[in-house]
Amino acid sequence: MLLRFTGFAILFLSVFGGFVLAGGRLLSLWQPPEIIIILGAAVGAFVISNPVTVQKMTLTHLKYVLIKNKEFDKNFFMDLLALMFRLIETRQRKGVNAIEDDIEMPESSKLFQSYQRIISHPRLIYFITDNLRITGMGSMPGHAFEGLMESEIETLEDDLKRPAKSLHSIADACPGFGIVAAVMGIVVTMGAMDGPVELIGVKIAAALVGTFLGILLCYGVFGPLAAALESTEQSELLAFECVKMTLLASHSGLAPITAVDSGRRLLYKELRPTFSEMEDMLQSLKASL
Structure with missing residues (x-):
């Protein structure tokens, strides 16, 4: 979060500082x-072009970007790996019925409630519980199980990308809205042509500010925010x-710690715990089970 606000500070100081150094007056902007x-046009276009679901998703992801920048950090994935280990280990040691209540009612499960950062993402919880039910049945071949999850993730990916796409669309539209504002300013200026030359100059400058703001919002604000949403x-x-x-590794018969390590290896460098960190955490969890 601090890094992004620092970026915005650099952006605005460079743009407006350069304007002042060139002899401009900030008040004129x-x-x-x-x-x-x-x-207003940008917000209206956003509301028109996106369903309520996407609007809420966009606001939620903007919160992750601007306020809760550490939502999907290394600790989040440590919790996720720990949760998966406890579920798989308990099922292996005590049988499928041992986690049946946890899977059926995760919102009241002590196991799931131990990981508040995970439980706050319902889609992820449903993905875990739905696929654990399938593995508990034990009748689906591994390749069919993999294909089922891949299809679901493809749909999830399309869904998750909608907020960033919507913000990219608004960013692309901002220069056009800036031109609209500039044209309307010129219309106002034309109505004042019989006035003092100084007044005409002020109105033309005001109209040009619209073009400037549209381009700045596109490339300096909404565009970078859309890129940040894509990262999140x-x-x-x-x-x-x-x-x-x-789950695939566990379904194929690997030990719980090996199965969890298979998931760990997919994570980006900055999000992935080392094997030693993961092993120490899982060994302590295993001892408490």
Whole structure:
């Protein structure tokens, strides 16, 4: 989060600082009508072009980007690996029925509730529990089970990418909205042509601010935020891939710690615990089971 705000600070200081160094006055850039036209049009277009679900998803992912920047961090994946280990280990030692209540009602399961960061993502919980039911049946071949999960993840990937795509669309539209604001400013200027030359100059400058703001919002604000959303969405998708590989390894008969390690290997460098870190955590969990 701090890094992104630092980036925005560098961006705005460079743009507006350079403007001031060139002899410009910051107050001349404060044009509320232009700001209302561009931002209002951007928000309106966003609401028109996206269903309520995507709007809520976009706001949620923006919260992850701007406020809770550590949502999908190394600790999150450590918790996910620990949860998967406990589920697989308990089932292997005590049988399928030992985790049946946990799978059927994860919202009231002490096991799931021990990992609040995981339980706060219902889609991930449903993915885990639904596929654990299938492995508990023990009748589906490994290749069929893998294909089933891959199809589900493909759908999830398309779904997770919708917020970033919607924000990219708004970013692409902002220069156009800036032109709209500029044209409307020129219309206002044409109506004041019989006035003082100084007034005409001020109105033309105000109109040009609309073009400037549209381009700045596109390449300096909404575009980078959309890219940040893509990064967050990819990290969330890794959680599903990690679960898939862990369940596949367990379904093929590997030991729980080996199965969990199979999921760990899919994670990006900055998100992946070392084998020693994971082993120490899982050994302590195993001792408590």
